[in-house]
Amino acid sequence: MKTVKENPNIAAPHWSEARLIERLYGLEPPLELSAAHLEICAECGGRWKALQARRAEMLSRPAPAVSEDRLRAQRIAVFQRVERPAARRIWALAPAAATALLVVLGVALQAPAPVRETRTASVITQSDRELFSEIAALMEQDEPRAADPFRGLFDSNSSQEVQ
Amino acid sequence: MAEQLVATGPAKAALANFASWMASEQRRIYLLCLRMLGDSDDADTAVQDVFFKAYRALEKQEAEIDDLTRWLTRVAVNTCLDKLRSRRWQFWRKRPKPEDEDVILAMASSRAPDAEDHLFAQQIGGRLKDAMERLSERQRAVFTLRHHEDMSLDEIATLLGLDVGTVKAHLARALAKLREDLRDLYEARRD
Helix, strand or coil: CCCCCCCHHHHCCCCCHHHHHHHHCCCCCCCCCCHHHHHHCHHHHHHHHHHHHHHHHHHHCCCCCCCHHHHHHHHHHHHHHHHCHHHHHHHHCHHHHHHHHHHHHHHHHCCCCCCCCCCCCCCCCHHHHHHHHHHHHHHHCCCCHHHHHHHHHHHHHHHHHHC | CHHHCCCCHHHHHHHHHHHHHHHHHHHHHHHHHHHHHCCHHHHHHHHHHHHHHHHHHHHHCCCCCCCHHHHHHHHHHHHHHHHHHHHCCCCCCCCCCHHHHHHHHHHHCCCCCCHHHHHHHHHHHHHHHHHHHCCCHHHHHHHHHHHCCCCCHHHHHHHHCCCHHHHHHHHHHHHHHHHHHCHHHHHHHHC
């Protein structure tokens, strides 16, 4: 009896164009897609070969033309930059110098703070007069106020002796 | 042409080799910058920056360079990435100039003389430019290096200092975005 062995890759799902492009760029396909399917399926295999051929053709094209004047202008600019490093470094410091200048100008031109006027009382009240006279009296005393109780003690003793 | 340039001062000693090396690499670097930046003026400036940096690095011998071509490509890609990052804030930028679109078209177009193919290529050129603008900097760099420079994913990973998985993720997203943006063109072409 002859047994027919069915190739599982024939039953595998077809490749979409998106998956073929991803494969073209080196990305792995999802697990359900089989690379062997591309060998067996005429439709998928045909699209795959067409994509490969198109990419190969694109890569084999000569590089687009670039104007020689443009390239020459670039070279001149590079050499000019190479030969003027000091000048460029000075210009690189320009923002920092401008900032510093602005700070200095700001400080220099800043208006001085207003001077506060000291206020004196224009009207002297009765209580002020009493306070001043009390202070003046205190200043005129030779002995400190703390000695008063002792003075009183001596004064009373002396009066008793007389009696 | 480079041989006709006469340098003086500090560049004089290094210029003999540098000038010829620059002349041999300049076109490739310019096209790489143009593909990444999509603007000829920006690409001009980028090329100047690249070779100026290269000159300074070679002069100072900052790093050991095994493969000069690959090293220069890395300098160019990093310079373009810097420019693309700074461009994020330049909301006033307009569409590319018509002459730039022509150059990009020349990169994307089919060489078939068929008028329909030419028209389709023209459409693709303009639309591809717009679609590229919508990619992130890294996606654009990965796609450009893979599509135009035909570098392997490993090479791109080394060049950009990323791991291969990250490069694959960037490339997959870039392809998905480009397909989405250009879907109508593909569908029109298929019908």
